[in-house]
Amino acid sequence: MSPDAFRLRTGGRIDRTSRLAFTFDGRRYKGLAGDTLASALLANGVKLFGRSFKHHRRRGIMGFGVEEPNALVTIGNGAAAEPNTRATMVELAEGLEATSQNRWPTLSLDLQAVNGLAGRFLGAGFYYKTFKWPPAAWTGLYEKVIRHAAGLGRASHAADPDRYDKSFAFCDVLVVGGGPAGLMAALVAGRAGARVTLADEMPALGGRLRHEDRRIDGRGAMLWLGEIERELAALANVTLLRRTTVFGAYDHGTFGAVEQLASDDGRLPRQRFWQISAGAAVLATGAIERSIAFAGNDLPGVMLASAAQGYLFEHAVVAGWRPVVFTTNSSGYATALDLVRAGIAVQAVIDNGPVVDSATARALHEAGVPLFRHAVVERAVGGRAVTGVVMRDELGGRRELECDQLLVSGGWNPTLHLAAHRGGRPRWDDQLATFLPPPADGELLPVGAAAGRFALEDCLADGAMAAVDLCRRLGHAARTPTLPGTDEAEPYRITPLFAVEGAGAKAFVDLQNDVTAADLRQAAAEGYRSIEHAKRYTTLGMATDQGKTANVTGLAILAEALARPVAEVGTTGFRPPYTPVAIGALAHHHRGPHFAPVRRTPLHAAQVVLGAVFFETGLWLRARYVPRPGEDMAAASRREVQAVRAGVGVVDVSPLGKIELAGSDARAFLERLYCNGMATLRPGRARYGLMLREDGMVLDDGTIWCFGSGHFMVTTTTANAAAVLSHMELHHQHFWPELDVQFASVSEQWAGLAVAGPRSREVLQRVVDEPALDDASFPFMAVAEGRIGGVVCRIARISFSGERAFEVFVPAGHAEALLDCLLEAGATDGITLYGLEAMGTMRIEKGHVAGAELDGRTTPRDLGLERMQIRKKPHIGAALRDRPGLTDPARPMLVGLVPVDRSERLRAGALLVPEGAEVVQANDLGRVTSIAWSPGLGHPIALGFLAHGTERLGQRVDAVFPLYRERVTVEVRQSCFVDPEGERLRG
């Protein structure tokens, strides 16, 4: 067929000089620049666009824009394939590849159409009633079949190659919709100096002005549109966002929108997610036409009347040369007249309402178009497409009319979704036979058709007045403009009709989910009286079009079946997004390596060069081990531990939380934060500290360094650094604001290296200018501010490894140089850079608790640190520490564990039960928290919590890991495996 078989020779806003080639289901077609995929295919005479979801019925185009329920296609192929795209919203481009969905093997020969034969059994809620017996068939057979048949398009399952972007935007007035009402609002607000953002989902502004032949201010509406657009574009305080859908209205003036961007420029992303904060918003989103439920109303060739106008004026495309118009309202007449004027032979206008004399009716009559009142279309007839209608008059007489297209106008529904997103419920209007937005809340004003005011002059007036109102409220002087005049038009009138009785064949309500009028009546009969229940039972409005053309019709049918007024049945809740939003747009930058920020220590680059292997812990990248050629983690960390215990090693401890404090009440503040005493902590000394939560559980552990009488630095665990800081800030600001204490995080300022081992002092002294590090000057737990290479540093003699050790903090920028110096200075002592794996092994050997033991469920007593708690002083956690549950002797206590069979491996998280006992609650004795292979002892070791643990030394229990069906018998030991007297530490 010719590419222009259904294109008028003149008119339209396409570029007739620019031909674009594209394919649909592998067949080549040609369209024009300015076409959508839908208009181009219609121009080529294509009638069949898809197969319906359940029954696989042949479907054509119903609508013009986002409301389209049928023509869902997949655009592109491979990784970039995008399924479930409405052909009406795809701008035609050269080389576009589109394929239809939900059919096999082809669109015209779809074997799954056999479902249609089973139609009787596929009524509302059929999946709740079927596929139940036999139960065994579910996973083997039913699930497979259903999975294959379910869904519309198919996702590519490959990584999305497109880029997405996000930006915030701020404005005084957000105008949603660029039709006449929105344009007036933007103009008035823009002229008043307010910051205006206008967003419209289409590529061009104008809304329905583009789909009708109207005159504004004595000239064509498109000329008026052009002028307004130019003025708006010239205003610096106005931002125009085309191809941008505002998909959600959120709290406090926040709106979500998605903009489609041109794909030519490689620098631009495909879509941009806008998070807009608006002082106020104008909802100028117009209205969407609805259909009527009658037999055969889903045949290809049945289209919304307003859509035909759109294709006519925008694309010069007619979907049929001999249409019949079936309408309940005045707008159907306008459609018919527009078609007649374009030379289309309208076969008849069928109106279920009474005779009303109007200029349009008279013009149609003069053009020879038969007008039938008090009549309905009982059914549409045709096999592959509509070929005629059966009309029924009020007396029941039937007459068949031939046609090649049936245009239906059941009425108009204001597009009120955004107004209802924050929970307000729409109100039924009997006069307009539709729902109107909930009462305006001051932040979002519906205007024009979105508020149920369909006349063009009302749209213009509403937009302008809303802008004046909002501007005044926001403090901008807005002048009420002289409103442009419009040509005469019939006032809107409607005789409500939602469904036509009888005729036997299916009358569809929700075309995308194949929900019929009979399904809704069946739901009512089965007792689903609430619209929320009926929606989910029938799946009305649950497809990707969210029932834009179906919901109102559906609930009116339900209301009638329940014999209740529509106003009482009401609508279901409205939730964002208004149209589907790609997850990529919401994720934008945050995918792959950028899913979350990554934190690197000041020694990251240096350790990379030295061959360290990193792992993620929280947001941090930490060096886990530093292998020599041929070593795996086990071998490397084993070597590292031995090197430290025999000589000297150095490890990056930079991510530790560090908080600096001062003030006359600094010490008192610390006394309240830690459960152990701080009163006797002198300048030049550090102390281990245990911080509790108010409920008595351990929050964190760390060290407190005292530099001067009121000057301290505390360290925290890496994982809890942020939590401890917030904890301190809360208590100081809210609970004890009278305390004279000042503090701030210095975690990032200081890089940290722990130098550990019997040779640590000798090596470090070669590098440190001051202080002197001999035993007399710098005993165990001493701290000092010193100098290394003239750079200020902080040094403490603290050990995590159990060896003599020093923690050296230098300003982060000097960390790399310090590491170099240490490696050089310690070369003769075999200094070894080690990682977290070795560090963990050593602290487990020493029974030092860390994150796995401080999981928020353990008290100082559980950890064997009860004696640290000072009873006399008030501190956080003191009040609730003596509750029976926390002092129960059967409570699991920290112990060491060793597998009886040294070759067996333990797992962290294993449960402890009596030897040989069943793994049930009653036998729960505790758990394994940390595991390691001890180079010093030559076998696996673990830490854990065991009921009556300290009384059971030498006894055996089982460590079980049911997930892997493992059971290992272990012997209970002291938690400190190596050098329990701590001689290596303090020497």
Add this chain to the structure above:
Amino acid sequence: MRITCPHCGSRGLTEFSQQGDASPLRPDDGAGEAAWVDFVHFRDNPRGEHRELWQHVLGCRTWLVVTRDTATHAILRVEPAADVRGRPRGRT
């Protein structure tokens, strides 16, 4: 959602972290177990006005008491937690 921090102005929700109900006052140290259990573990869950502790973690790090309607999300009042009593009057 947006919260107007008294120091920083109107900011988006992601800059804040919520702690919970600000109404319970931290008991005196010697107040007894019952008072402390109440403070630590028990909370009302009202529909309507709720006074809550929030911290402006990605901003000035000030702790705030925010009066928020739990049903409508309207923010009725924001004050620095330092200006709101956190414990009963009297000795520490």
Add this chain to the structure above:
Amino acid sequence: MVELRERPVILRPATTAEGSRCRVAERLGLCLTQVIARPGQERELARILGQKLPERPGTAMTIGDGTVMALRPRDWLLVRHDPVGRRGGLAVDLRRRLDGVALVIDQSHGRVVLRLEGAASRSVLQKGIDIDLHPDQFGPGAAAQTGIAGMAVLVHAVADEAFDLYGNRSFAESLLDWLLEAGREWGIVLEASGT
């Protein structure tokens, strides 16, 4: 005595782009000192420092070659170009002078300072910052503590088309990645670190 040289935070090579409308570079050699006054000592602090201190959080005052930013009540960040002072001496000296008056904390190494400049710089930042950055709302001198892609950042508008971003050092690479991605549509380039 050993030599403890310093390295910049960002060590990536500079990039170029056609028609670039913005650029980013690390600023080196700055001393950042956080000063928290004891209650009632604000005036004494200003006297010792010899300059007026901005009161309202989110305001920055540039006096000579130094800038003072108010972070929160009684809490300021002093910024001045002083490469030698970065070895710690500046903060130690200031701490002595302010003993009893304020807590002085050296933050010179804890932050990466990125200078973002160019016609598109404001638009780049608006992509990640949920604050109105319109020139009328965030003109030269404005400062804000906020977040970009979940990372805490102090933003200081230095000029109409220039911003200093103070981010935590450990996040530097991620922050730079975000800037380079956000600025891609305007041909953002990374320049060699400068003072």
